[in-house]
Amino acid sequence: MGRSPCCDKVGLKKGPWTPEEDQKLLAYIEEHGHGSWRALPAKAGNLVYMLMCGKSCRLRWTNYLRPDIKRGKFSMQEEQTIIQLHALLGNRWSAIATHLPKRTDNEIKNYWNTHLKKRLDKMGIDPVTHKPKNDAILSTEGHSKSASNLSHMAQWESARLEAEARLVRESKLRTSYSSSPSLQHSLIGTSASSSSSSAPLLPSSTRSLDHAWNNGSSTSTVATRVSDLESPTSTLSENNAPPVMTSVIEFVGSSERAMVKEEGEREWNKGFHESSTHLGEYKDGMENSMPFTSSLHELTVSMATTWGSGTTSAHEHGHVSEEGFTNLLLNSNSDHRSLSPEGGGESNNNCLGNGSDGHNNGNDNELYEDNKMYWNSILNLMNCSSPSNSPMF
């Protein structure tokens, strides 16, 4: 259907808004409320001289003048949320913005285009598909499927063991610190988000788990329960060094080489760098045998599916609602990552969700685990929730 111009362009003022125009628009909206944008300039014109197009008024209001807008740098938590949501929703900036309070779609869009997209690109991740670029290459090259499957299964198993060890650790922590409110708080984001609080992730996780396993040509049931993972009969010790770590570390190394001057990017890698320094032995031994781009994608799928396999309700519902996803993000974000120094008023500036209560005592392994979880949460959601996999698409 044909469209008429939103307003008469003759005599229409264009260009940046002046403070005076902002004040006039604010005053009008304050008095009459917003809406009826098309009529607003005319109406406002009775009060003030305003020749801005109604569309421009709306844009100015929604993107700049609205009182509930937070401006300034994005925190790492926000970055993570954007990446995760973009993996799920694609370029639906308004939908993404609804999950980021006080941020506008335009701001998020700009930030994605100027920062995050490039960052992912440099890290070897396709910002469109959110998958490692090598994935496409490998698939088109027609790699031996059986070899791939074997590798896949091995990686999955390693990831599963890793998750198991992690849960055992967390279980111990819960027991040790159950009387400490501050620690309980910190654990909400770690163990809890790994089990009950991560329920919204389940649909994609479970599907991905099945998918990952099926890719490995296995007919086994792999619905590992959290109760299983937490079983005291676990044979894993905390000192196990699962291959998945190597993948992450390798990834860090790669990304570090690719890193540029951006402050945010340095922050992203700082934690990893510190961790990899202390876990160098793992890296040295294994990085050559497990390049990041071919394994991390698969492993992160596996990791999350393991951690998230404790419930089935969401899976049974067959889809992830945006609300549920938001809950997941909030739950995981609140604990996974708040490495941003400025924090944007939202980050709690700790390393394990407990930095402020004296438990961030330089435990490198914990820092490493936390960073790994942070990245895995991002990459997992990319993998599990990419538009092609999402039930929303």
Added chain:
DNA sequence: AATCTCTCCAACCGCGCCCTC
């Protein structure tokens, strides 16, 4: 100091959806 290049982001533009008549 001058010029060039790059980065960032506010604003513009066109399109599609939804609603009303």
Added chain:
DNA sequence: GGAGGGCGCGGTTGGAGAGAT
């Protein structure tokens, strides 16, 4: 049911500032 209006969305642009040469 179709035309038209209003609104919101996403892609793109252009100017300002920062950094590099």
